[in-house]
Amino acid sequence: MGGPPWPPLNEQALHRRGAATGGPPIQGYRSTLILPTMIEASPIYAERGQADPASDLAMPLYRYQPRRGLSIPAITVLDANGQVIEEEQRRVFRYLAQRGRGADILFGVGTTGEWNRISNGERQRLIWIETDEVARINKEISQLELQPVEAWVGVTATTRSDTLANIECAIEARADAAVIAPLSINDLGDIVSFFQQEVSSLFDHRGRSLPIFLYDNADIAADPNVPHIRTRDVKRLSRLPFMFGLKVSAPRRVLGNYTKGAAHFKDKGEFGIYVGNAMLMFQVFKLEDGLLGRAREYWNRYLLHNELPIGVVSGPANAMPREWQRAWRACYAGDERLMSIYESAFEQFSAACKFSQGGKQVKKSIACLKHALKLDGVIGSDLVGNGTRALDSAERVEFEKRYLRIRQNLAAITDSVWLSKAQ
Secondary structure: OOOOOOOOOOHHHHHHHHHHOOOOOOOOOOOEEEOOOEEEOOOOOOOOOOOOOOOOOOOOHHHOOOOOEEEEEOOOOEOOOOOEOHHHHHHHHHHHHHHHOOOOEEEEOOOOOOHHHOOHHHHHHHHHHHHHHHHHHHHHHHHOOOOOOEEEEEOOOOOHHHHHHHHHHHHHOOOOEEEEOHHHOOOOOOHHHHHHHHHHHHHHHHOOOOOEEEEEEHHHOOOOOOOOOOHHHHHHHOOOOOEEEEEEEOOHHHHHHHHHHHOOOOOOOOOEEEEOOOOHHHHHOOOOOHHHHHHHHHHHHHHOOOOOOOEEEOOHHHOOHHHHHHHHHHHHHOOHHHHHHHHHHHHHHHHHOEEEEOOEEEEOHHHHHHHHHHHOOOOOOOOOOOOOOOOOHHHHHHHHHHHHHHHHHHHHHOOHHHOOOOO
16 A cells, blocks of 8 residues: 555655744654644555645635535544554545545544543544545546545544644645644633633735644543533634644533524634534434424524534444445435435444443444454454553454344345445
8 A cells, every 4th residue: 555654754844844933944754843732743655645635625614515425433443552554544534435435524533443541643644544545546546536535634633733743744745634622621721811822823824824723521531520611611712813623522412502602703614613412413403293393393493503513423433434424424414214224234233332340331443443443344353552451352243243133133134335344
């Protein structure tokens, strides 16, 4: 899949990076320069021109529109040392894209990708692998006259300085967008000041920016007393020219608060809300019949302030990308028959990832997703990061039975065009 993992550095680019900040040229891999904070130099893939975006849709920031559709937060393929296995990781990205019938957005280095289980150097390495592979994927997709996939990269780190370093890495790697979970940054301080001052300053020094999307997930918040981004902060942040949306793993009422807040300062379609609790899409888009049904539908719309999400972020879609794409389209079109089929299948998958442990139900979603990809022949290593719940041998056997049953049932009742295929 193209070249050694770390081709030689582009020294001319590193020289420009030093000159742009008034400092000396940057020498060698992982040297640093001073902007608002320490920024690491990143490797550059020799086979990619710096002007080539991950998708062929890169455009000036003022013309950017948030991409609609299915966003898949990719798992990260790790070896025993917690390092990314590049060749297998590339296969994962290709599998999730399904030659234009899977993910609309490939989201790497997120929570499903165990960003908090790997070093920051590996996060940056993964950013480069993703953008490089998505550029290759889109060359194939363009020949099929299908819409290219966008490469969104998670840039969150536990410190502000590493997060800023990752943003710069994303810019250099020509990612289509960066995703930040601000409440996961331990030394964040004031969230609005971080974006207004430090992120804006970084973009000013670089001479270019990229779309930023916020990520709100109480499960990974550094301070459990502050589980969600405050609505008033979303209002203020949505005014920034580089802020384009929010991925929310929260109930409908929280979704609605964010939609209402952002609407004050962004035109319709400029600030996208993405459903992070993927199964919620079946409720949000469901068309109800009868008086009570219509009352429920009206209430759902009221909670969302009459604004529907523009996309869904589905971790389980790692295992079945085509199936999730078909389900998203069915939800958006209000196809109740297909919605029922896929909702049932995905509920079964969720149940398949739960195991009894010490008299309690324990969910091992990431381990199951990796094992599913191994069963489907996409990857060879299904190791999880240090701190992620792993499957024992008995659980592997049980999950395989459950998973294959789900795949067989879907194959029997859905169109074969929408069954995921390993290339």
